[in-house]
Amino acid sequence: MTGHHPDDASRPDYDDAELDELLATAMDGILAKLEAGFDPDTGLADIYARCAAAPAPSIPGHAPGPRSHLPAAGPAAATARAG
Numbered sequence: 001m002t003g004h005h006p007d008d009a010s011r012p013d014y015d016d017a018e019l020d021e022l023l024a025t026a027m028d029g030i031l032a033k034l035e036a037g038f039d040p041d042t043g044l045a046d047i048y049a050r051c052a053a054a055p056a057p058s059i060p061g062h063a064p065g066p067r068s069h070l071p072a073a074g075p076a077a078a079t080a081r082a083g
Helices: 016-036 040-053 075-082
Strands: none
Touching: none
């Protein structure tokens, strides 16, 4: 069911500011849960693995070349880049 149905008495009636606050609170809770379970090193390793496994994009009129522009992958490489 989509849309607003004024005849539906079971739905609360929010004004714009109340609805904005409700949505912001819900999103803050969702983001907090996602961030709590996120490991940056694992996330970076996944990104680099996906980049290495993905085929190089084809550009019309250009021959595919080596993928040497990709940084080294893995947590050790991330640590080396950081510092």
